[in-house]
Amino acid sequence: MPVSKKSILSLTFVLLFLTAYPLAAQDFVVPAFKGKVIDSNTGMPIDGASVVIDFKKSGTLTNKEGEFQVFIPNGEYVFKISHVGYKPYRGRVSIAGKDREMTISMEDITKQLEEVIVSSVSTRKDIQTPSLGVSILSIKGIKRLPTMMGEVDIMRSLQTLPGVSSVGEGANGLNIRGGNVDQNLIFIDNTPIFNPTHMFGLFSVFASDAIRELELYKGGVPARFGGRTASVLDIKMTEPNLEKFKMQGGIGLVSNRVMAEIPVIKEKLSVLVAGRASFNDFLFKWFAPDNIKSTRANFFDLATKVFYRPDKKNTFSFSSYFSRDYYRVDSLFSLENVIAKQTSFDYGHTNFALSWNHYFNTKTSLDVVGVVSDYKSKTSSVDTVNAIDLNNKVSYKNLKASIDYQPNEAHKINVGLSAVRYDISPGRLNEGVVSRIATVLLPDEQSWELAVHADDEFKVNKDFTIQYGLRYAQFLSIGPTAIRKYAEGQPPSDASVIGVENVAKGSVVKSYGGLEPRLTMKYSLSESSSLKFGYNRMQQFLQLLSNNTTPLPTARWTTANEYIKPQISDFLSLGYFKTYNENVWETSLEAYYRESKNILDYVSGSNLQLNPNIETQIIEGKGRAYGIELMLAKKKGELTGWVSYTFARSLQQTIGDFPQLQQINNGNWFPSNYDKPHNLNMVMNIQPSKHHSFSLTFAYNTGRPFSSPSGLYEVAGKKYPVYTSRNNDRISDYHRLDFSWTIYNPSMKDKRWEGSWVFTIYNLYGRQNAYSVFFKPYYQGVRPYELSVFASPFVSLTYNFKFL
Template structure:
């Protein structure tokens, strides 16, 4: 009821503004497509700016733009990072004017937007709030760990984005856990975004076109996660000529080939990256010589241009990781073992068809399939096991877009998703003492539909009004436990089980998810924005470790585990200075979470057949302030950002065993109040680029023992037993790190006819070798005083050297 009143008020106010603006000057709609002159690729995020009226927009995912201005003669600037800008004198007299533009790459550009989260004017002119865009050219300038350009690590330089520590998978966005981020690669969701347990991301830099992180005012077409959307788009294959690129580094090497198969009809891109580093451990300390750490991934994209109005694309991705340690320190299974072999892989494919009815109306349809599989293998004969889990995701969806009315950009669509979850299957070896276990599979379906209108009410006021509806069905075959009424959920109080046949509906959840974004421009360089969105999450990651491993357990909503529901409001002020040379922004947000998930003390997650007895749900809240200032042009570019953010949970219940911290509010594992990031790039000439980035943040929360007691049982030699009281009431020391890189490019003026281009990148990660604490643990040696120890993942400086090439 509150949501309905809210929307009616907004619509009434919008109608009043429209009716009060009068007829005014006759306007003309300018529209068209921006493409790469060399490859023919449609360029998303290119800037289109009318100089005289200081009004602009950006191209969408298909390179299309549309802009309404008063009739007249104008100079229109078309630009994008790393391309020569195009100035066109256009006379706008008719109702509609079509202008298609091709942009050429510019290797001589010194005053380019070297590092930016968007385009000049975008932060002021776009209606969306809490959105950041990173062009792959920008990401490549950020100093990388071991020379490996990392999309996920680059996001940590943005305000509102943190992680629990180095070498961990996933990111935390505005107080959300890592599973609350919907990560898409050409519309296919990824359930693990890292290689080698978080050291590198799964995205190959040579195949990525751009990255968009939506963390506030999320469009209605997205759903299924409670915190943010990370949309990674792959490059379109070069349809004009064959080309290639790649690099050779200390950790991994890569090669990308692309070009036409059938001229102007069919083209493809193939990017391969591999890391085989076992030889590095052979020459290291004896304790590490049995360690294995390698991965590879393959990214493939096909483009079939059916005709000038239709295209068909296929994007495929496959990755595989193997990680072996000579101990069981990472094993989540309570088994004594001399070594553990961890493996995980992702296979995904997206088939997408787009039909442009005309220049302003289009249809899209997509079929998506993703499979993620994780395994833990312990080879010891007496304790040999193979623990396997997997997720299968299937999605069929369509979308309609209409730009016929220059004041309205209408979008709508629907889709259906199928989930198949294999929680864990434990298979013992032929001589193992371990008993087998096969946890029941989970099946579910999700239906959704959405409608959205980007409505330009006046020249200074615009709104994006969206509504999404989702319906989730937990399906059989399934066996549901029924517990004694009036008491807590526990394994020993199951009174009966209820069996559901295959396809039968076990439990349903669903509801409306309203979305709203408002923009009010206060002149050409200043705007105020506000946003609201509700998100529902039906698939959840369950872990009782500080940093969830790629082998952690996923589960769907059930009669006992409810979907998480997040409501977020945000408000921002955006101001550009000196012809958009400088951008500044300030945003505040507040988020309320229903059914936030946490675990019981001492919970067994991995091999628990009654998972609902090990987890708890309650309320969550997150709020924060995000400040950012950027310099976009010149020999020196970069940004500085500061974030104040808090995240709290409350798990309360009538039963003491189902409370955390006695039912009081407590900070989440990933709560970091203060974060400061600074990034700068200096390009003194065409051949040298120097980059620095610095980060400083509060230590994350931790739980330290309140005391200890000693057992003098001779069988355990007087072990010290820690006593824990409240959760997450302490903090590890603050985190800070400086990185540096220098890039030497081939002189483009010396041999301009050469097709082979190369560069060398030297980088230093953690320049001053600071030993940042990942965790604090205690040495409980028998008959000894308890000692605190600090675990550092990267406790020294890490140099790297990478050779990149392009032809």
């Protein structure tokens, strides 16, 4: 049978295919690439580690022997290997020839504290101790957050936590769980801070390099603390290194800083010196508009600590902290109906603390601390005719001692006593100054605050722990002073004065006192979850007088007296806490309720600065605050951060002793100046390699209240607003996104030098957030205007260095 050409071609194709197939199959067979993942410390294999190649193009899991294999051709690939509790591995791997095996070591971080802001000695400790409403902040974590103009800012970082806010950008101080700025007790190494901000609220006063950690008590305040009703911020300075010299610092747009740790006697005596200074106000001359070219603004901080350990049972430390601000601006200040052409503000702290700690044995130790602190402010104008020189001062002296005693594993007992002396100079105008403005010397105020406390952390069993304590505080306002007496049945006023009583030096003007019970309880639902309850009563004898939304640095401080009662707060809180995946994730839910009484408010048009009879300008009322705080945090790994949401209300009711004459908002409840019902914060830190890290923060909150006019009245053809309700409107909602990128150079560590660049964009998308609302007249009446403080993105670059 003849064979067709078509059959011959088909047979040829089949033969060629059969001949070529073994060769083709041999070319496309891909051998296995094998790997093994082990623990860097123990060398043990890691089971279940995720292996991802080229960003999820392929991947697998390790087996019980820590081994894996993938079938990939020769080339260069990016391998990412991760496992819960280990630092992720990321690197490029070249595969060529027979080199198709590798071993990867991963670093165990299950017991390692990551540099995140919300942290403690261990995550489990947060769950298994009775502490409630307490946040321990790592300064290393704070430095990773985006900053304003490159300035590491503790106060701004605190605002990323649930329950912490401020009335707006550039505000002076914090509002914590419905409290005013003066209701926060702020300590740095046992010394008080009366104004925690520089430049009227733009930056915090704390030299970050000198700080080790911060403890913020929003609830569950231990009995050893007293004198404020909202919170306690306890800041610890770094202990100087006893073995080798270290230095670090930074150069930035706003300020430059440096810190040195200097061993004097190895393992016994060492000194820490840290300073930060801003001398960049020459930028106003170069870049500012003509109307503010003469503005000057600079500040400095200086922190020192001498640490001495003569033996194993005794340690001594001497700390000092100084801060100063100088601010000069045209036409900002009005006093005694005179507007200064140019005004200077000069204010700051001078603090000293000496402490001795003695260890009797493993169960008992003694701590004795002496503190001297001065906060001064000066407002001046060099006008040759209407010169102004106004000085204020708060002097604080404290001696306290406490004993820690742990008789067994079930009890941790702390007892102590404290004596605080306040000397306040509320205002001295033009003392020894030639001016048309008359001299005014307000009488000084003197007082004592004496307290004794005891508390015990009692572990009833493995699941139930109770921390109970009691503090008794006695306040004495003393002479010399002159007290105005007013007609019975009439509110204090210049018209109701019937006489003056002179009180001799050292005599008691008025005395207040009372018990402050403290209680927190923890019940463990499991090893990873717990339920907590807390109650605090706290008294406050020192208060800040200011009718501004955010007080100026020159605002007046006063103590309780014949007419001003101490504030008293009763605070309840309940919380649920749980961790997941070997303490990598943590969730919390806290609810709180506070009732306060003797909250100060002010009559309309009040004059507080130089009024010798301040009782005629104030009305005492009561407050109510409540809220719910939710938080989800990832504490370990390549990506860390948290998301928090807070629903919070802060309300006031002001009805004085004479309701027909002394009430605000017709005696109805109204929102306080810092009432912001909804707050959302998100923080994300990413460190993909040892050379780079990135941080993002996002904040959203409801706009704060303000008083809006309900009508107009007309006088001589001009229309003026009429206000009938307090805080009846709100400014627009606030939101902001910040970004930072840190570039490290760890290869210099071998040369004892480590440097990093920090690039930051504050307010990334340029949101024009309103700070306040004011009204201006126009031809039909008045028109509202919103004022923004930071209405555009702020870009900064900072260089940080360490010499180790």
